[in-house]
Amino acid sequence: MNQTNTQGLDGVIAGETAIASVGKGHGLKYRGYDIYDLAKGASYEEVAYLLHFGKLPYKVNYQFYISTLKDKRLICEGLRHILEQIPATAHPMDVLKTGISFLGCVEPEKSDFSNQNECIERILAALPAILMYWYHYANHGHQISLDSNQKTIAAYFLEKLHRCEPNLEHVEALNSSLILYAEHEFNASTFASRVTASTLSDIYSAITTGIGVLGGPLHGGANEAAMDLITSYNTPEEAKEGIVKKLEANDKIMGFGHRVYKKCDPRNVVIKEIAKALSVGHKEEKLYYISEAIEKTMWDEKKLFPNLDFYSASAYHYMGIPTSFFTPIFVISRVAGWAAHVKEQRANNRLIRPNASYTGPEEKSFTPLSERGE
Ligand SMILES: CC(C)(COP(=O)(O)OP(=O)(O)OC[C@H]1O[C@@H](n2cnc3c(N)ncnc32)[C@H](O)[C@@H]1OP(=O)(O)O)[C@@H](O)C(=O)NCCC(=O)NCCS
Structure with missing residues (x-):
């Protein structure tokens, strides 16, 4: 295969973003805030808000955001039925992809994207519920209740996984980890989500693109x-x-x-x-x-x-998390970054469509099948 300087787009500036800066003396910053300070001092929900709305929430915005996400966790009977059809042998990444894809069928985004924020909140809130409902049903035949008083995604995830009040040290640890994974500029899955958004496709398609790309062992896997x-x-x-x-x-x-x-x-x-x-x-x-x-x-x-x-x-x-959930947790976190990038792409959109350097054969004349011999 022809190796060029741009193989894997290494070092290529493929667009602009105001969401995160990575490397080159920047360390890692989300909208100017150092990752260390965020991971040590914020909740994942504050960070998701920061990524989506461009600034840290005031207390009142934060309370509203938390309660909105809490209200959007429950999933409909149709989706629960779909999840019940997926065998325990399926990879949870495929479960998440299927769950989000189905949500897009029953709660679609409007073609003018005027409900994009509602859809993003819905996806953020529903991902842990989708995973946990499928996990307990496929492995133990339990149709668990997805209701909970837990305020944060980290606490909700651990409560539903272990089906008991979560260990606080684990909640804090998972919260920090969700922040660390939330955003990383033009990584493969985010870039792929932006490509999907650039065609003016819907948010569910952009997020399922991200999930598919994240699953590979060179990335989230x-x-x-x-x-x-x-x-x-x-x-x-x-x-x-x-x-x-x-x-x-x-x-x-x-x-x-x-x-x-x-x-x-x-x-x-x-x-x-x-x-x-x-x-x-x-x-x-x-x-x-x-x-x-x-x-x-x-x-x-x-x-x-x-x-x-x-x-x-x-x-x-x-934290007692099964290994096959490690990449799905990455999804539950990185969805904040993907969605922020979809919004940014839409705000100043141009179809992402690069060129390729052709390395195939020179011009050939076509022979019909009937004349090509055995
Ligand atoms: C992340 C990653 C894909 C970056 O890849 P990249 O920029 O394309 O770098 P390359 O794969 O070309 O690696 C460059 C050199 O370092 C070596 N290298 C890079 N990562 C390596 C690893 N994890 N183990 C062993 N060698 C590694 C390569 O073999 C190569 O060596 P060579 O020049 O002697 O052939 C790569 O480091 C990797 O595959 N890591 C393991 C998967 C992983 O952890 N992914 C999560 C990323 S956050």
Whole structure:
């Protein structure tokens, strides 16, 4: 295949955004606010509001936003029926894609997009409910109630997953993680969502585009692959030896490296701290030390650093979250970024349609099938 400087659009400026700045001395900022300050001091809902409306909410806006999201969690019988048809063997990413797609059929966005904010709030609120309803039905045959008094998405998610009052340390940890994952400029899934929006398609199509693109192991799927890697070792020594062998075999180590960041991922410091705190006293505390051994080996051998996905894996595991939910949690968070980008694209739209450099054969003359022989 012909390699060009633009393969993978590496280094190409593909548009403008005022939503987030990534790398190049900026670290990571959402609308000018440093990711560290947001992850430490805000709720995910405040951040979602910031991304969508361009400014942090005042208390009154925040209360209204929280109660709107709370009111929009419940899903209709038709959607519950659809979810009941999906087998337990399905990947939860496919469940989310199907759920959002169905919502778009029964609660469509208007063709002038005048209800786009309502649709975005609906999608944000319904995603955890879709996942949890399907999970409990497919695995245990339970039609769980989706009602809850929990105010935040993090608390709601953990309550519905474990079906009991959530552990507060876990709620805080998940909240920070949702903030870290919420937005990342022109990453593959966000860019794909913008391409969909640029055709003037509807918000549900843009979000299902994002879900589909996020699922791959080079993007959101890396956190699940990182968990499989970490749990494949029993000790830090074994992990070091195993990683060296994988690198010798030119294997990719999931949860390491980044297209834009070259020295470190600014989100890693927060998620690593969280994973460490959750590991203390946990029966699988060793997973944290195995993760550190992998991190050190990757740095010593390749000068590669962990991205957000690497320590998210053990952090989620310590919260009792099944591995197949790691990428769906990424969806539940990144949907805020996707939706903000859809709005930004629509506000100054031009169809995204680049050109390609043709590398195929020269002109050929056509022979009808009947004259082509056996
Ligand atoms: C994120 C990622 C796709 C960025 O890819 P990219 O900018 O296209 O970089 P490349 O895949 O071309 O990698 C550049 C070099 O670093 C190496 N490299 C990058 N990430 C690596 C990893 N995770 N493990 C081992 N080697 C890696 C590549 O093998 C390549 O080496 P080479 O030049 O000797 O061939 C890549 O780092 C990766 O696949 N990481 C693992 C998946 C992951 O964690 N994704 C989540 C991203 S947030």
